[in-house]
Amino acid sequence: MIGGATDGPAAAELGLNGQKIPDEYEPWVLQAGELCDAVSPALIAAQIDAESGWDPHAVSPVGATGMSQFMPGTWATWGVDADGDGEADPRTPADAIMTQGRYDCWLAEKVRGIEGDPTELMLAGYNAGPGAVQVYGGIPPYPETQAYVSRIQQLVAEYGIRDSEPGSEFGARVVRYAKEQLGVPYSWGGGGPGGPSYGFAQGAGIRGFDCSSLVQYAVYHASDGKVLLPRVSQAQATVGDAVPRSRLLPGDAIGFVLNGGSVDHIGIYLGSGQFIHAPRTGDVVKVSELDDPYYASKPQDYRRYG
Incomplete structure (x- = not known):
């Protein structure tokens, strides 16, 4: 027994x-x-x-x-x-x-x-x-x-627990700072710890965030400036602690391999199967579902930064 x-x-x-x-x-x-x-x-x-x-x-x-x-x-x-x-x-x-x-x-x-x-x-x-x-x-x-x-x-x-999904105070702060940017335009190369900024190339003339700068911004402010993540998603997916999907909590980062190779997109888990991210040029910071067929079909990596 x-x-x-x-x-x-x-x-x-x-x-x-x-x-x-x-x-x-x-x-x-x-x-x-x-x-x-x-x-x-x-x-x-x-x-x-x-x-x-x-x-x-x-x-x-x-x-x-x-x-x-x-x-x-x-x-x-x-x-x-x-x-x-x-x-x-x-x-x-x-x-x-x-x-x-x-x-x-x-x-x-x-x-x-x-x-x-x-x-x-x-x-x-x-x-x-x-x-x-x-x-x-x-x-x-x-x-x-x-x-x-x-x-x-x-x-x-x-x-899993939904509306009362458990998580750390740090994770809740990451979520809060990310949600404050809902609706901000996507800007390739734009954004950073200081907030939205003008990007370059296809992001030139657009003041906003790309996927990795949104994560960098939220984690930086959630930690009161103590945690400055690398700028790009590939590097962000190599730091912090790896966690399995079954243990994912609000505030954890989700890296996606959208085009093969290494992680090339990243967002922040909100709980209840949702994540917030800056998807692409022409879009805005928004909430998406992890079981969306497009994202569910892509390899994923999960990281906890605090």
């Missing part, structure tokens, strides 16, 4: 929207979501939703069984008797949920070192097997797996 679904942190303390989860399953989701840094309660819940819709007796056309949809061979290796009834059964919610968390943690280690978002790689391994992730050096080009990873990302936002 792995622990027990008794006293522990409240759902809100772990960033979980308990109202979306059947009461009898919530304690196990909370416990499984704390097994390692690679998982969170919201991610565990999102997987269950996508795998079975919370049906303990679900059986897939290929024979995957239970709430967390384990194939017999995988269950034989990883299945645990979490509720202590003497049998490890994939149709028993406690057993399935705790085995899911245990297996997720193992997958995260198995795909460590492969280029890409660690959480996305772990999810791809859950769907397609870690061998496929290793063979392709990233998320396999299987439509089912790619759709699965995208779906989990959307559901994590739904199962």
Whole structure:
């Protein structure tokens, strides 16, 4: 038996929207979501939703069984008797949920070192097997797996705390300073710690921010001038602390690889699946959705600066 679904942190303390989860399953989701840094309660819940819709007796056309949809061979290796009834059964919610968390943690280690978002790689391994992730050096080009990873990302936002999403005071300040610039024009090469300014090239004659200067400005003022980030998005994505998407909090930076290679666009996470950024020439500082198909399809990097 792995622990027990008794006293522990409240759902809100772990960033979980308990109202979306059947009461009898919530304690196990909370416990499984704390097994390692690679998982969170919201991610565990999102997987269950996508795998079975919370049906303990679900059986897939290929024979995957239970709430967390384990194939017999995988269950034989990883299945645990979490509720202590003497049998490890994939149709028993406690057993399935705790085995899911245990297996997720193992997958995260198995795909460590492969280029890409660690959480996305772990999810791809859950769907397609870690061998496929290793063979392709990233998320396999299987439509089912790619759709699965995208779906989990959307559901994590739904199962996380929304309007009261936790975060640091510093992160809240970053968000506040960025939001104060909503509607300011995009200016290529414009902006900096001092605020909007005229850019150059296609930004000449436009007073505003580009993507990286907006992030630089917000972080600089949130830190009372103590943190001056590099000027360009590629460099901003190499400083601070890397965080997995499942642990993203308001005020964290999201770097996007829009055109291949390295990060070439960056914004600030607001919570509830939204981010604020300065998108492009002709646009303004605005709020966008992370599950927008354009942004959801691009490689991402997540950074925390304070």
